Every structure is written in structure tokens, then in C-alpha cells.
């Protein structure tokens with residue numbers, strides 16, 4: 696594959712982005728494609744662990760990820776982005792910058808995210824120990840027209856993967 700593409704997984708904490716990104720990576724590797732995960736949390740911890748979660752900080756950080764995904768996907772790699780990316784304007788910018796682009800809204804209802812709470816953040820937010828948790832008391836602007844929406848409270852990870860692969864085939868990316 697001379698040109699890759701970007702799968703942009705957006706959604707609040709606990710919606711299932713990381714889990715889906717890993718399953719997609721395995722599936723694409725089995726199919727023989729070059730693939731990289733760009734994980735928001737990992738990039739933050741590696742490059743700027745003290746950045747924080749203000750609107751300006753998130754916008755800057757999201758633009759770094761857009762730049763990385765653009766370079767990878769135009770060089771034959773499938774870039775899987777796992778990033779809360781709460782702002783519509785930034786996701787629209789990503790769509791403009793990255794030619795071959797699949798936006799996936801990874802959705803799960805708040806009560807399910809609170810039950811999962813993989814990093815204990817909702818427990819802290821409920822106790823008032825942190826403020827501005829995306830999708831709880833912090834803004835998350837829902838995608839209006841994503842290429843794919845998955846509801847991880849109703850679908851299995853395998854079903855999510857298949858839906859995304861179907862869309863990539865429809866768009867002639869695979």
C-alpha cells in the first residue's frame with residue numbers, strides 16, 4: 696500500500712478507544728499492513744507530561760497528533776489515533792489536513808463509563824477531586840457526521856472492528 700489512511704477514534708474517557716485501537720492494530724497486522732497507534736495519553740506522557748487539559752493545551756496537543764497522523768498515512772501506514780479530541784473544530788481541521796480519513800465516534804453512555812472507569816477518573820470526578828473531566832463536567836462536542844459510530848455498550852470489539860474495515864473498503868482505502 697503506497698498510501699495509508701487515518702482512523703480517528705474520538706470519544707470520552709472509558710468509551711473504549713484504547714481497546715478498539717489495539718484490536719484494530721492486531722487485525723491490520725494479520726492482514727499484512729503497516730500500522731501505528733497514536734495514543735493521546737502516551738504522547739502526552741512522552742512529550743509533555745505536565746501539559747494539562749485546558750482548551751488551548753488540548754488544541755495544541757491534538758494538532759501535534761494530526762501532524763504525526765498526516766505524515767504516517769501519506770507514507771503507507773495506517774495511523775490509528777486514540778484521542779479524546781473533544782472539539783469539533785479541531786476534528787474538522789484534522790479532516791482537512793489528512794486526505795484519507797475515517798472519523799469514528801466511540802460512544803458509551805455515561806453510566807457505563809462510570810462503571811468501567813478504567814483509570815479511576817470518574818470516581819475522582821464524582822468526589823470532586825478533579826474538575827473538567829471530559830464527558831462528565833468537561834465539554835465533549837459530539838461528532839455530527841462521523842464515518843462510523845460504535846456503541847461499545849451494545850457491540851462487541853470484533854463487531855466494531857468489522858464495521859470500520861467495511862467502511863475502509865467502501866472508501867477504497869483497503
Ligand SMILES: Nc1ncnc2c1ncn2[C@@H]1O[C@H](COP(=O)(O)OS(=O)(=O)O)[C@@H](OP(=O)(O)O)[C@H]1O
Pocket residue numbers: 707708709713734735736739748752753756757777778779780781814816825826827828829833
Ligand atoms: N480532565 C480530564 N479530561 C479528560 N481526560 C483526562 C483528564 N484528566 C486526565 N485525563 C486522562 O488523559 C488521557 C489523555 O487524553 P487525550 O490526550 O486523549 O485528551 S485530549 O484530546 O487532549 O482532550 C485520558 O485518557 P483516556 O481515558 O484513554 O481517554 C484520561 O485518562
Ligand SMILES: Nc1ncnc2c1ncn2[C@@H]1O[C@H](COP(=O)(O)OP(=O)(O)O)[C@@H](O)[C@H]1O
Pocket residue numbers: 706707708709710711712713714715777811813846847848850851852855
Ligand atoms: N465493545 C467494547 N469496545 C471497547 N471497550 C469495551 C467494549 N466492551 C467493554 N469494553 C471495556 O471498556 C473499557 C474501555 O476502556 P478504554 O479502552 O481504556 O477506553 P478509553 O481509551 O476510551 O478511555 C475497557 O475496560 C474495555 O475492556
